[in-house]
Amino acid sequence: MMPLALCPPGERVEVVHIRGRRLRERLRSMGITEGTVGHVLQGHGLGVILKVGNTRIAIGRGAAHKVLVRVLTPDEENPRPLASQVRP
Amino acid sequence: MNKYTVALAGNPNAGKSSIFNALTGQHQHVGNWPGKTVEKKEGTFTHRGVEIAVVDLPGTYSLSAFSPEEVIARDFLIEGPVDAVINVVDATNLERNLYLTVQILEMGLPLILVLNMVDMAEEKGIRIDDERLSALLGGVPIVRTVGSRRVGIDRLKDVLVQVLTGQATGGSSFHIDYGRDLEREIAALQARIAAHPQLRERYPARWLAIKLLEGEEDLVARVRQVPGGEALVAAARAAADRLTRVYGEPPDILIADRRYGFIHGLVRHVLHQPRREGLTLSDRIDRIVASRYLGIPIFLLVMYLLFELVVNVSTPFLDWVDAVFTGPITRWAYLLLHALAAPPWLTSLVVDGVIAGVGSIMTFLPGLMILYIFLAILEDSGYMARAAFVMDKVMRIFGLHGKAFIPMILGFGCNVPAVYATRTLEHARDRLLTGLLIPFMSCSARLPVYVLFGMAFFPHRMTLLIWSLYVTGILVAVGTSVLANRFLFRGMPPSLFVLELPPYRMPTWYGIWTHTWEHTREFVVRAGTVILLISVILWFLLNLPWGVDNPRDSYFGQVSEVAAIGLRPLGFGTWQAAGSLLTGFIAKEVVITTMGQIYLGEEAQLEVPAGSWREDVETIVVGFGRAVVEAARRMVNIVPGVHLADGAEDEMETALAHVLRGAFRPAAALAFVVFVLLYVPCVATLAAIRQEFGLRWAILSVVYQNSVAWLLAFVVYRVLGG
Known part of the structure; x- marks a missing residue:
């Protein structure tokens, strides 16, 4: 586990924890929450660009320090647990 | 016939504006950065005999009331009255977009789900099962559209009418089981x-x-x-x-x-959805544009090009407009009034008041248009959001949020929409601070003043002068921000930066044109009404009490004379300068209008200027062609390294510039433009600040700006040999 801010570009990561209520709600509304898998497009002193699905979210350096992620190995599938509330 | 109200809701960048335009057929700005549609937009249309009013809600990701836009959207949905909601959803980003959909459905409002940009989704191999989606959302009708090409709009209208007239449900049985x-x-x-x-x-x-x-x-x-x-x-x-x-x-x-x-x-x-797609073109562009080492240099280069274009390319056109106004139009007015046997005072009113006033403003239209075109390209292409990202860290050093950069850049166009654009910031602290800094962003109305003084005093260093003025404005804003963080917002750092980066799009000619035209029209309408009105009032003030010979003895002159006392230490303590600045309160472009009247009006001679119809046509037509050629030549010269033969650097100068050279010493002229840059913005900006932040902050803003303007102008004048 490491802060997103320190994650090198090119990695696939799973969001493990988001610190701070506001940031959590903000990111959640944009589709990033615990369990979300994304692709780090840019990660450097200016901040991080995380690609989730077809969306690119730019996250400033300060905010990126509050997002804890786990780097996925190339063969790992989408590890998010199934939500069980939908019955089609 | 019943009239219904329908709210249009959706995430930023979901294409809400294009659906709104397609529905109501109303021209409106289509932009690219998140949180764009801040003001409330309404339109109406009639379909199958049903009259429907559409209210375009601000683009939001959720309704959790974290930002003012979310509060606006939520409150309108509750208080309405809203008969149905059209929820525009980006089909390529279904999961994220549905977060808002679910929140609207939980309010129990009838909803029509619009899957927009289905063409792009298909291109990406995304397939959506509409029937199942509808069933899982409690039976909401689903309509597929491509808003930019008006695909699916008729069906949307049909479905909408069915829902409104009760022939179809809008998913009102929906609710989530929370356990x-x-x-x-x-x-x-x-x-x-x-x-x-x-x-x-x-x-x-x-x-x-x-x-x-x-x-x-x-x-x-x-x-x-x-x-x-x-x-x-x-x-x-x-x-x-x-x-x-x-x-x-x-x-x-x-x-x-x-x-x-x-x-x-x-x-x-x-x-x-197909598994893992590779990097898109946008991602690859971002690798360069948003990268660690190139991001900021690219941003600076873009800004440099912007000012080069505005200054260099616009001057030939400026010269042309000036020639048309002082030549043919003035002559025709004389001829017409002469033919009508108008009294001399009326001729003076029309020529010295109306034509001179409005003409001075129109002269600067070309520059403004080029500025607006460039801003439209930056915005519609998606670059603006990248610039905010790249600048976040720098902005943070001065205690600002990266997103504050967007309103501030807008401020270069016009401060009024810029102040309203601060609403895209989530925290009150960030909004207020940005709002207080915006007036230091040199708006396009101030540019004519710089260009005029530049032409008069520093014709060979125009770019440098204008650059330095813009930079001075930015530095003052930065300094103000540092001070405010020190004393006003102690221990309250700017909020965290999170922003969606829309995919890069090739700006369309239509988009750029609508955007540019909207702003230009606004300017022309203002020039045509407010400025015309002020020109006329000014003419009267200058000529009252009736029969004054010297404008100095007029009412206007007397007031300005008193105001001039305060400006004496700055090197321009004349009643003319003070008077121009006074009228600048109303709108900064009026500074030039007033100067046109005071300085040129003094030398007015009431006889028909010489000229012929042939010469007039030549001025208009051939002059324009020449301006185009000259602009093209200058455009090529902007590219470093390429220099076409410069020829004799022909000095463009208007009549007013010539007069000003006699009225100001160079150091005083520089102090004057610095003062114009920094002193109180126009009444409209002030009204916007009051509306957003309250009267107390508006007053503080005025006092602060005028003090800074006075101090800096004083320093400039003293240092440069006052």
């Missing part, structure tokens, strides 16, 4: 709300119960105001405490988790 414990608390609160006469009227009971459990501050405060509300809030709090004890997390997190889990599960059932 046994939560549902029990929700049901208890819901029953209390349903029994309350006032709350029952105003809010959907289940929705309010959920919101109170979530502890949403502004709603809790509103419920408290209602008799019996206090007890309800206490009950909700007790319920929240119980849930927190059981789950170890507060209910707002639990509820959001369930909501998100529901959507995630739903999407798995209705969406087929």
